[in-house]
Amino acid sequence: MAPVAPRSGDAIFANVERVNAELFTLTYGAIVRQLLTDLEEVEEVNKQLDEMGYNIGVRLIDEFLAKSNVSRCVDFKETAEVIAKVGFKMFLGITATVTNWDADGTSCSLVLEDNPLVDFVELPDTCQGLYYCNILSGVIRGGLEMVSMKTEVTWLRDMLRGDDAYELQVKLLKQVPEEYPYKDDE
C-alpha cells in the first residue's frame, strides 16, 4: 500500500469541522478572566494556563498525527516547520514562521503575526506579567513530549505587551528515544 502523502495545512483545515472563532476567543478570554479572579496571582495563572495547554497538547497531538499524515520528522528543524505550517494552520487557521535557529539546531523561534486568541483583547494594567497566550506554549510542549521530545517553550515577544508580533522560543532539551515496553530477555 503506497504511503499517503502528508497533506498541507490548508487542505486539512478545509476538511475539519470548524466553528466560529469568536466563540473560541471569548471562551478563552472568559476562562482567563475567571482564573485571574480565582487565583489572583498572575504567575499562578500563567502556570495554570501552561498546565492546561500541556494537557490539551498531549491529546491534540493524536489528532494532529492522524489528520496530517506527516511521517516521522527527521530532525528538530523539520519538526518546527511542521508545527508552524501544518499544526497552527489546521487548528487555528494561522501560519507561523520559523526563525532564529541557533548554531546546533536545537532552538528556534516561532513567530505569529496573527493570533485568534487575542482578538479584541487588551490587558489592563493590573495584569502586567500575564502571558495571555500561555496556553499555546503548553500545547506545544505537551504535543512534542508525546513524540519523545522534551522542550522548553517561552515567550520572547507578545503583542499584548506592546511588541509587534508573537514570538515563541522552542528549545529542544532532550530527545527521548522511544522505549519498547517489552524487555529483551536475551
Added chain:
Amino acid sequence: MGREVAESCIDSLLTEMVSSYCNHFYANKPELAARRIEAIGYQVGHQLSERYTMERPRFSDHLEAIKFICKDFWSELFKKQIDNLKTNHRGTFVLQDNRFRWLSRMSPEPSLENVDSQDPSENKAAQATSMHLYFPCGIIRGALSNLGIPCAVSADISNLPACEYI
C-alpha cells in the same frame, strides 16, 4: 461569520476547563466548580449576544428574544438551530437540541433517572457530563440577561445526545 478555528480547539479547551475546575481547583466541591463554569459561560453568552444583536432593534417581548436565541444565536454558535421550543406561557421555556454538538462525543448513560445508584463510577460519569452542561447554561443565561431578561437556566440530559434547556 468571519474567522474560524478547528472545532477540536474549542472542544479541548472546554474539556480541559471543566476538568481543571472539577479535579484541580474544587476537587471536592462540585457546586463551587459548577458555579465557576457557569460564570465563564455567562461572560461568553453576554459578550456574544452583544455582538450578535448590535444591528438589531430591541426585542419586543420575551418570546422574540427566546426565538432569537433559538435561531440566530444558536446557529452562530453551533451551526444549527434549536430543534424544539416549548413554553407554558407563564415564563418557562424549554429549548431542545436533539444533537447537541458538545455532548455528541460523550457516551450515553444507561440510566440517569436512577439517582439512588450505589455505583460511584456511574455517578461520576453523569456528574462530569452535567458539569460540562453548566457552560452552555451559562451562555444562555448571559445572552438572555444581556437582552434584558433575567432568568435561570438548567439542563436536562435524559436522552443523550439530546439536551434540553429550561
